[in-house]
Amino acid sequence: MAPMLLAGIALAYLGFGARVIPPATVIEALFAFDPTRFDHKVVVELRMVRLLVGLLAGASLGVCGALLQAITRNPLGEPHVLGLNAGAVLAVVSSITFGPALASGFPAVSGPVLIAARPVVAACGAAAMFALVLATASAGRQGLTPLKVTLCGIALSSFAAALTSAQLILDDQTLATIRLWLAGDLSGQSYAALRGAVPVCLLGFGLACAIAGRLNAMALGDGVASGLGVDLVRTRWAGLAAAGLLCGAAVSLAGPIGFVGLVVPHVVRACITRDLRLLLPLSAVLGACLLLAADLAARSLLAPRELATGALTALVGVPVFLALAARSR
Amino acid sequence: MVFAVKARPADRHRLDVPQDPALEPSPLQAPPIAPRAPPGLSVDGLRAGYGRRVVVDDVSFAVGAGRMTALIGPNGSGKSTLLAAMARLLKPFGGSVRLDGRSVHEMPTKALARALGILPQSPLVPEGLTAYDLVSRGRYPHQGFLQQWSDADEAAVEAAMRLTDTLDFAQQPVDSLSGGQRQRCWIAMAMAQETRVILLDEPTTFLDLRYQVEVLDLLRHVTRAHDRAVVVVLHDLNLALAYADTVVCLKEGRIRAVVEDGVGLDPALIHDVFGVEVMALRHPQTGRPVFVPVTGPSEGAA
Numbered sequence A: 001m002a003p004m005l006l007a008g009i010a011l012a013y014l015g016f017g018a019r020v021i022p023p024a025t026v027i028e029a030l031f032a033f034d035p036t037r038f039d040h041k042v043v044v045e046l047r048m049v050r051l052l053v054g055l056l057a058g059a060s061l062g063v064c065g066a067l068l069q070a071i072t073r074n075p076l077g078e079p080h081v082l083g084l085n086a087g088a089v090l091a092v093v094s095s096i097t098f099g100p101a102l103a104s105g106f107p108a109v110s111g112p113v114l115i116a117a118r119p120v121v122a123a124c125g126a127a128a129m130f131a132l133v134l135a136t137a138s139a140g141r142q143g144l145t146p147l148k149v150t151l152c153g154i155a156l157s158s159f160a161a162a163l164t165s166a167q168l169i170l171d172d173q174t175l176a177t178i179r180l181w182l183a184g185d186l187s188g189q190s191y192a193a194l195r196g197a198v199p200v201c202l203l204g205f206g207l208a209c210a211i212a213g214r215l216n217a218m219a220l221g222d223g224v225a226s227g228l229g230v231d232l233v234r235t236r237w238a239g240l241a242a243a244g245l246l247c248g249a250a251v252s253l254a255g256p257i258g259f260v261g262l263v264v265p266h267v268v269r270a271c272i273t274r275d276l277r278l279l280l281p282l283s284a285v286l287g288a289c290l291l292l293a294a295d296l297a298a299r300s301l302l303a304p305r306e307l308a309t310g311a312l313t314a315l316v317g318v319p320v321f322l323a324l325a326a327r328s329r
Numbered sequence B: 001m002v003f004a005v006k007a008r009p010a011d012r013h014r015l016d017v018p019q020d021p022a023l024e025p026s027p028l029q030a031p032p033i034a035p036r037a038p039p040g041l042s043v044d045g046l047r048a049g050y051g052r053r054v055v056v057d058d059v060s061f062a063v064g065a066g067r068m069t070a071l072i073g074p075n076g077s078g079k080s081t082l083l084a085a086m087a088r089l090l091k092p093f094g095g096s097v098r099l100d101g102r103s104v105h106e107m108p109t110k111a112l113a114r115a116l117g118i119l120p121q122s123p124l125v126p127e128g129l130t131a132y133d134l135v136s137r138g139r140y141p142h143q144g145f146l147q148q149w150s151d152a153d154e155a156a157v158e159a160a161m162r163l164t165d166t167l168d169f170a171q172q173p174v175d176s177l178s179g180g181q182r183q184r185c186w187i188a189m190a191m192a193q194e195t196r197v198i199l200l201d202e203p204t205t206f207l208d209l210r211y212q213v214e215v216l217d218l219l220r221h222v223t224r225a226h227d228r229a230v231v232v233v234l235h236d237l238n239l240a241l242a243y244a245d246t247v248v249c250l251k252e253g254r255i256r257a258v259v260e261d262g263v264g265l266d267p268a269l270i271h272d273v274f275g276v277e278v279m280a281l282r283h284p285q286t287g288r289p290v291f292v293p294v295t296g297p298s299e300g301a302a
Helices: A001-014 A023-031 A038-072 A083-104 A111-116 A117-140 A146-170 A172-181 A193-209 A212-218 A223-225 A233-252 A260-273 A275-300 A310-326 B002-007 B009-017 B079-086 B110-111 B132-140 B149-161 B179-193 B209-223 B237-243 B267-274 B298-301
Strands: B041-049 B055-062 B070-073 B094-099 B116-119 B197-201 B227-233 B247-249 B256-259 B280-282 B289-293
Touching: A001 A038, A001 A275, A023 A038, A023 B237, A038 A193, A038 A212, A038 A233, A038 A260, A038 A275, A038 B149, A083 A117, A083 A146, A083 A172, A083 A233, A083 B070, A111 A193, A117 A146, A117 A212, A117 A233, A146 A172, A172 B227, A193 A212, A193 A233, A193 A275, A212 A223, A212 A233, A212 A275, A212 B070, A212 B132, A223 A233, A223 B116, A223 B267, A260 A275, A260 A310, A275 A310, B055 B079, B055 B094, B055 B247, B055 B256, B070 B079, B070 B237, B079 B197, B079 B227, B110 B116, B110 B132, B116 B179, B132 B149, B132 B179, B149 B209, B179 B197, B179 B209, B209 B237, B237 B289, B247 B267, B267 B280
Parallel strands: B070 B227, B070 B247, B116 B197, B197 B227
Antiparallel strands: B041 B055, B041 B094, B247 B256, B280 B289
């Protein structure tokens, strides 16, 4: 059912816009592309990239959220709340600011290489930030509690955002080129950027699925999980790497988009399953659905003007976040 | 059972014939360990604690199959620490914990998890997780990356749930069950793991007397009928005496006494371990001792 929902949303996504194209024409454009027809060109050359970006980013965010909620045993776990997004943005902005200067000594490293490396840079930033959040939250006598993880995530997010702003204030040009991306937006991406992000995303997803069984055991507590033969430390490191890769792939494409990773796993858990081996792939599908739907709304609500997609997911996500925060023990 | 094979004299003789080592089946080929460690779980000179603080020291005892062993002692005497070190949740500072002669701290984690199970004191119940799903997670050590769920898993889960009488609420969320039902689900999870040794940290705490008895009856049944070695940390001295074959009394991190079938446990020993004056009665049914506190100075003096 979930894949059908996704297919329906994708079809609507390709059809709607400044120029509405009927579903039949969209399907025709996909399966019998005719370069002389304007509608076909719009679907395949303009909207298709954006659709793929949305699919990949949404799926990555959904899985990343499910993963973070499992690792931190925190219902509020999410790349935006736990600082991964801010870490990824900081890494990308720093690479834009300092990258060319650093790369000037190496002629092989030119502009296109920097863009292709962006998902990896973002992934490193996200993973490093998450590691920092976990380290600070684990300090103290009680160890890692859901509340401390959330607080440290929010605090360190602000810190990273401050460092990002400082760089952007000093460098107007960078700000101008990435302002929309900073707010979380699916537009303005190319197939080149997608090609860079796909392997990062797949690696993260594969790693996440490989540890799903272990995370199921860890949900019962560290003692039970060790008793079942789970290597806690290795699983946490793998989870951290997977979350970083997924978040990096998403942020490099769509900017820091919040709350998709928060809402999606909760919906899957409430409606379908708590078993992470199933929950992770379902979160991918549903995450893609949600992000595409949000982007569709962002494009059409105030047409012909566009809202930032990240603003729209926050509009849906914040009430869910508050409801969960009020309910959590 | 590897050990049954090894112990047979006929097999031993056959080993003496020189053979190409590569052709020999590995269990028979293993060089004789001298002196042979007893089958079951044995703790030898164990020293463990947290950070740099030593909590248990110089602890040695053995647990055999088909026997239930209770660890008792006052708060802070190191019962839970000892159990955690035995289940390799805690790396010991010194000494060893051996399962059939192999150090549990050197065995591969998943292989050990197929032989030794641990139920910690307050495990977490994810919101909305059903009893069946909880028990199923006990099968983790038997599953590989490719073999996710087999008929053997299904059979083990069902058997464990039947044994613990939890099938009636298999599809209900564990967090909606009563304390006793919930504890039975956890024990079912440990049973589904199909380990020869099961360690439980205070499985009766926070339960009404009725559920305490229910849980201990279940554990005794598991011990006897399924020939498991069960080690359980208990708070209640009299319940420990009533149910356990062996009672290990801990005081300040060291073993003060090991009592078999209640023999040799007297008020003086209880006073030494727990620091309270007690009087001994005899359980009319089992003949084992029961200890009641001496109440108040005026009545007690009489």
